[in-house]
Amino acid sequence: MRHLLSTQDISRDEAVRILDTAAQMAATQGREIKKLPTLRGRTVVNLFYEDSTRTRISFETAAKRLSADVINFSAKGSSVSKGESLKDTALTLQAMGADAVVCRHQASGAPHLLANAGWLDAAVVNAGDGMHQHPTQALLDAFTMRRHLATYLAGGAARPDDDVADGTDLAGLRVAIVGDVLHSRVARSNVHLLATLGAHVTLVAPPTLLPVGVQTWPCDVSFDLDATLRDVAPDAIMMLRVQRERMSGSGSGGGAFFPNPLEYTRKYGLDPRRLATLAPHAIVMHPGPMNRGLEISAEAADSPRSVIVEQVGNGVAVRMAVLYLLLSGDNSEGTTL
């Protein structure tokens, strides 16, 4: 595999290798001089059709710490049906000699097209496409879970461990992913990656926010957060962002996915009461940006269990690992990620 498009394409060994590499990258980030010479002379283009300052900065930081030249190509505001076509943009980047293209796009499948349409030779990294996938988010989530919980799962102490042994996966981990699964590329990416790594995933959402067809996914599905917290007792709980427009629906109304924010929070929010029911070692995650008071309470977001800020930092290490593995040509194990 020359690209990172979907967590469905990643084998267990490939995933673990990325996490191991990310751990090495993370170790370098504690140094005073954080920059590595690895990708000197290589060009990474951040092609963002959707506004996402957080993800773009994370990729930009990762590429720069590896000494790559970074070009930010913001096509935000140009809808899929207006402006320059994706094809012409791709041909332009090809002519400019891009080695990797990090693509964020509102249309599901756009990175897949970039990688496979024959327009571009560069490695393509999917930085989030429509409702499809956001693989580096899932990888950084898995990295965060491994750091906090792998040692505990192996019978050790429940504390962050920067020396998790290479080759460690997430076998036996119980994860609850709560919220708007239907529209979430984060959920799709996580379900597949976590299953590949041996974790047990339970999706929790109102039925309106689960896709038809979810029954074929490698996970359990629940409509009841309290029952899941009680019966599954997750080691990690991941709260998904609920977008404001989901509350009103489209057109003349009636298409809202839930009655109102209060009801959503009552049934699916991580409030202080639910926070208190978590196991002592359990961690609280959120891909950001958060709607405090809606899907997650301030108490949960700011609690010692919250690893939300750490997720952001781990994002840089994971994206360094991905860019390194895609561009360094070091494919000694025969897998190219």
Added chain:
Amino acid sequence: MSTTTILRGARPTGGDPVDLVLRDGVIAEILDEGTASHEGAAVVDATGLVALPGLVDLHTHLREPGREDAETIASGTRAAAAGGFTAVHAMANTTPVADTAGVVEQVWRIGRDAGWVDVHPVGAVSVGLDGTQLAELGAMADSAARVRVFSDDGKCVHDPILMRRALEYVKAFDGVVAQHAQEPRLTEGAQMNEGVVSAEIGLTGWPAVAEEAIIARDVLLAEHVGSRLHVCHLSTAGSVDLVRWAKKRGVDVTAEVTPHHLLLTDDLARDYDPTFKVNPPLRTAEDVEAVRAGLADGTIDIVATDHAPHTREDKDCEWAAAAFGMTGLETALSVVQATMVDTGRMNWADVARVLSAAPARIGRIDSGDRAQGRPLAVGEPANVVLVDPAATRVVDGAEQATASTNTPFRGRELPGRVVATFLRGRATVLDGSPVEVTA
């Protein structure tokens, strides 16, 4: 028109070989194989070829007027002839919309002058396909184009009272409303069949129920007002059940299925290649089986192409930005052979029924001096297609006669080849190639 053509050794609807003698635009004689001879006659060696009545498409998008960059009436009807058709119904969603006598007469006249097939314009049900006000259905019916099929295809006549009025109104001239069954609220932003694949690849779903709910409503409306209803491009197992139920009740409903819904499934969306983006969307393998069964048992009356040419730029892009639709005129017969004949579910007489006789009857073009869909019998119009069922070919959009290349069968090997097409005795296709009309 005194030329005589002998189709030597042809097998009418797959039967025993005979010599078909075409003269003065009609089938003049049907003689024992090898016995026909006529001074100055053109002889076509049809040994081993199946002769079918000229095919009739009830659902073609010719794009003219308005999108001549994707297809023109001339290029589209040339493609139709290459596919074995002698008549097509040109859908109304052009620019301007075919919602007045003026537009339908223009389409009809350009089609007549092109000379490849008979072009029967479909009239819009509502002004501008807006779904609010009835178009001048009577004026279109009375025009030179003699419109009998009315459709807002591309859009659903979703307002139940407008649908009721249209169904009632067209009774005055024995018309039919051809419904594009798609509940609009259930399909806002829809990109592909809603199911396992859409859940996985993150494209907004187009649920089967959005089609079935409209069909259920419309068959009940048609029953209530005693009107004739035609269901366009039926695509789901549930739709087949509904039409079967309605026919059992005696509702005057007919239904069509497209070649692509007989063969292709929503798995093809996984690569985000918009060639496979179509409305209604490709469904599941269970749906494909159901529409095949429905076509075989007569629940589905006809195969219609929904030939929908699009420019390269409208398909060479992100799935969500791409246009809905696929070409089909030049592959329809092959797909029907592959899915229905070669599988033993239908014979060639059935093919003649679903691709010629029944669509002509639904469109009310099966009588008069330009009758279509008639049996291969002495005295009938010499609309004949010769098919080599033993031939195979690999589909290549660039080699087709249509002006667009968005064929979903690209790279697939399909059985059957149209060798020759005759429109009232005149060859429009010979040796598999269109015969250009010389002035």
